[in-house]
Amino acid sequence: MDVTVNLIMSLFKAREWWSCSIGQQEEFDHGCLCISNIDNSTSGQDKIIIGSFAGLLRVFLPQPCQPGTTYTPNDLLLEHQLEQAILQIASGRFVSGTDMVCLAVLHPQKLAVYRFTGTLGVVEQGNEYQLKVMYEHNLQRMACNMTCGPFGQVKGKDFICVQSMDGFLAFFEQESFTTGRLLPKFLLPGPICYNPRADSFITVSSQRFVESYRYEELAVSVDESNTLVQTGHQWNTQTRKTPSAEWTLNIGEQALDIRVAAFDQAPTCLLVLGEKHLFYLQEGGKLCRMRKLESSPSCFLPYTSVQEGTVQILVGTHDKSLLVFCDDQLQWVARLSHVPISVCIGTFRDLRGIVVTISDEGHLQCSYLGTNPDSFKAPRTENRDVNFAEMEAELKELHRVIKASTNTKDIVPKKCKDDLVLTTTIITALDATHVAAAKGDEETFPSVTVKVTLESGHPVHHVKLMVSVPVPLTLSTDQFSFYYIDPGKPISVNFTVLLKEDFAPAELDGMAIVTYSTPSGIPKVVESSFSLPLLLVCQAVLATNSTGNKITIDTNKPSVHLGSLFEEFVKGDEGELANAISFQLPDGSSVTVLASKTSQRYRVQSVQFENLCLITMELYQRLGNHFHKRGIMDFTCSFTGPLPLDDYFKIIDIHFGLRQLAEHFLELLAKQAVQFRAIQRCLLTRIKDKNPASVQGLGFLLEKTYAQMMELGESAEANQRSLVRARVALEAGGQLLLLLLQLSHDLTPSTTGILRAALLPMLEDSQQLGWEETVEMAVSHLLSTSLAEPNHDQPPCSMTKLTIPSETTDLKKSLRLMCERLSKSCNLNMTAANCVDAQSCQGTPSTQ
Known part of the structure; x- marks a missing residue:
């Protein structure tokens, strides 16, 4: 139904009531538009306030003689050049001792509140308007955005909260700065709004979580680290505590804007505009419903509805459309002449519900929703007689093409002889x-x-x-x-x-x-x-009888002299007849290969388990190539011994321990960095105050903190190098285990490819994702699907979120169970819909 509505209603344009092109080579963002009776006129007529990144503030009062009339000079009440770029504007009762509406302007390093006043003109030039600075706050941090409202549920006053680029929330109660808080686990600033009914602040973190913080919690939190707080015009050091969120909700995508829909005819709800969806949340953070948007949104605005219990929502999109929703139901689609980056609703000349939009290049338009059709007309089609025989033949041809296209072999384009x-x-x-x-x-x-x-x-x-x-x-x-x-x-x-x-x-x-x-x-x-x-990675040394880990491979052909397999490592005729050869690896350890004189076996042994992989794989490949060159096609290798799972698990534990240590170093470095920045800011303040005693003490503390950070950084780098080495050992152990499984159970290439994708994921360990949780998820999925025991109901994979586990016990159990079930059923029973294409995985050693 919605698709039909979209196709039909997009034929209609938003009817232009008034428009204007603002400035030249100026840029505007979603916080640059505000609709308010900013001059506090008795008529209550709204004005349009626009602020640009160029620092120009403009106030418009549209007064067209008839619908569709464009801008006239009398429509511009004020154009004022400010010192800094304008990030956001808002109107409210920001001045103490008066109920008049004033204008708050957010600059990168300043928050200013102005009063907009007008004087009746006595000559034909008209009225005179001007801005009067009521007060200013200099910001010590680079600002990003702001929100305003009656914080603490006060009556008759509006306060301002400014969010900086580093996640610091600064609260201003009109002329006074009250407090500041740092948001926890902050990376990049997101949209923020104030919910007056719950007295809380809603924002979206860079981890795509909607978070709610109560104002009371932000006002009383105290921290163990030093934080700069402004007292009057000075910034002093106080103790702050990182605030905790009242509730969080993961929406899975970055948010463009947040609004609180608090209207009398409907219950309060939180609306979050994502990159692809529109989310409806209850005040407690529970997701009520969500609406997928067919095109990329650019802005939105909830407004009151005439229907009881519903909320109307305007959504602007990047395909120059204006969508009208009643809750999550699409009601209307209208075309615009530009891409709106901000949308508001105002009242002009007693006309209510005028939609005001502005583009990033400054195209300002007032419009209303009507039924003027678009100028596009569908071309007329030529009438022709229907030939049913031709239609049936065409239908059969289409069925043939569709059937041929379903063949998976034809999905990849055929290679042409002229290709690169x-x-x-x-x-x-x-x-x-x-x-x-x-x-x-x-x-x-x-x-x-x-x-x-x-x-x-x-x-x-x-x-x-x-x-x-x-x-x-x-x-x-x-x-x-x-x-x-x-x-x-x-x-x-x-x-x-x-x-x-x-x-x-x-x-x-x-x-x-x-x-x-x-x-x-x-x-x-x-x-x-x-x-x-x-x-390139090893050299031959005198053969030694290395003790420790051993791998024995059985073949169906007589043993081959190792000198003929590893010709580049031996010299002379005696070496070519050798039945033992040792390889020295870069770390000084050795791996020895022995060929039995009486049986058809080869043994690879080394002190370290991970060193067996490279030489064993090389031996397996060279044996296959040796017999293939001589025309022997029935050569096979097998492995009958127990799988070295305990040795493999030791490598997993070493890698997991180094990952945990890396996380610990990152936490310590983050704490030290916060402490270092706090001491640095305090030191700069003491230098300005010319307090030598405090400067000397803080300077010593700053040097000590810096030395600790450097020491931690060196330890973290050393641990990172060890982690890389452990990851290579982990890959070697996985390669060897995969080879032994293949030789033990004669696995098919498809099964081997699936196991390779599960045991050897192509990723690097990071804070968000690592080897242990990835492999545990993949192996658990195999155990519950393709490796499930027959006639037994298998529980689904228990892991729903990839997080660093607290231990590796479950992973080891899953790996051991996977090997046991492979011994019972050699090949995986996976359909084309849920299996990994073996051809897309890295190739396994071949005897051909």
Whole structure:
């Protein structure tokens, strides 16, 4: 129904009553428009007040002779240039001792209240209007927005709350500054409004939570850290407490504006305009309902309704439309000549309900909703006789095309011979001359050079090549750009890969991705993987019998001499016949590979569990390539031993402990930063007051706090480096576990790809998301769906929100249970609708 209403009613325009283009090269925002009887005239007639970022304040009184008449000079009552940019304007009873309406103007570093007065003219030039400054407040912090109202539910007065860019709320009770509070966990300022019935402030945080703070809570909160508070015209230090929210609600998107709908004919509700939805909230923070908007909104305004128990809402959109809602039901859609960034309703010349809108470029328009049709007319269609035979043939053809398009193999466009071809090759096994870490650094590192060749059969534009290698490998250059590539003229570039850290990566596969545009403007992507040589991260040493962790792989063919598998690591004929070889990794530890002389087994052993991954994967791949080159296609590998889950769990615990320590360091640094800024502000104040004793003491305290911050920062950086190393070890353990599961249960490529997506998510640990919670969610989903036991009702995944867990016990249980169920049912029973496409995952080692 709403779609039909939108299509039909968008044919009608908002009927223009009066319009004006304000200024040149000025910018306006949603807080720049205000409708009020600002001169306190006895007629009660509204005026339009406009403020721009250029600092120009204008007051209009539209008086058209007839509807559609444009602006005349007499309509402009006042144009005044202020010193600073105007962020927001509001009207209210802001001056003590009088009930007259005054104008509050918010500047970046100042809050000013003016009284707008007029003098009757005695000559033909008309009346004279002027602004009188009632009082000003200099702001110590950069302002963002403000809200006003009878804070504390006082009668006959309006107070002002200014929100700064760092989340500081400054409260002004008319001529006096009363208090200030910092919002908790603040990152970026959001819209803010005051609810007079609940005496609370509503805002939306950068985490997309609607938060409510009671004024009483803000007024009495006290903190353990020093906070600057203004007394008169001076800023003194007081103790403040971070206020706590009365209630919060996650709306899942950033809010553009918040309004309180408090009308007599309907219960009070909170309206939040999001990027895609309009939310209706009760005063207690409960979501009543929400309305999805078909187009991107730009502004909105609730107003009183003639129907009992309902609220009317105007919503402006970026497609130059004005939507009229009755609660969440769309009633009308009207076209505008501009994109409104602010909308108000006023009364002019005894005409009530005039809609006032303004664009960001200053197009001001007063309009009303009527039934003037748009000038657009649908073209007339030619009448023709219906040929049912042709229609039936066309319908059959369409059915054939639709059926063919449902084939998933045809979703990806077929590769054309003229498409761009990306080729990657390793120029040498290892560079003869090792490269330096940086200019002027005498230390050198093993390196390998990779050559990338781009060739296309037709002209391509805006070509960008991006290269990635696994951590901790480093690239000399990771991006290349080409404006144009001629057809048939290949372009080659070289880059160097080197290892600068003292630990090895979990794998040696890199990726080169090219994005480009065809002559017709179609964007395309080509990718190519390359394998780096094992020599880059390890070297051969005398074979040692390493104790500790062991992996035994069984094969169906006689053992192969390790010298023929790892030719680049052995020298001479004796080495080629070796049945044992040891590799030394960058951290000094070694990994030994043994080939049995009497059985068809190979053993990989090392003191550290994570070191087994790289060599085991390399052994598995080289064995497959060895037999494939000799035409032996039935070669297989298997693993019959117990899965090393306990060793894998130790790596998980180490990584999880370092994540918790990183969170602890961040909290300490945040507290130290707050304390440092507070001491710094106090020191500046004492310097202005010329108090030497206080300055010396505060200076010593500032240096001490700074030294503590530096020490904490160094510890946090060291922990971050350890966390990166632990994450690589975690990836190595996951790669090894995945390989052993594949060899133990002969998993299909599709099942292996699904497990890879669950155990090896492509993400980096952050404050919001990490490996443990991501893998626990994925494995729990597998256990409740594709790995669920037959004839048993499985509870759904218990995790509804990805947060850092308090421990890893549940994760370990889920991983152990996953391995047990895989041993009973080797392949996952997942449909195309809910499984991960194995081809989109990283490839598994192949024996081909």
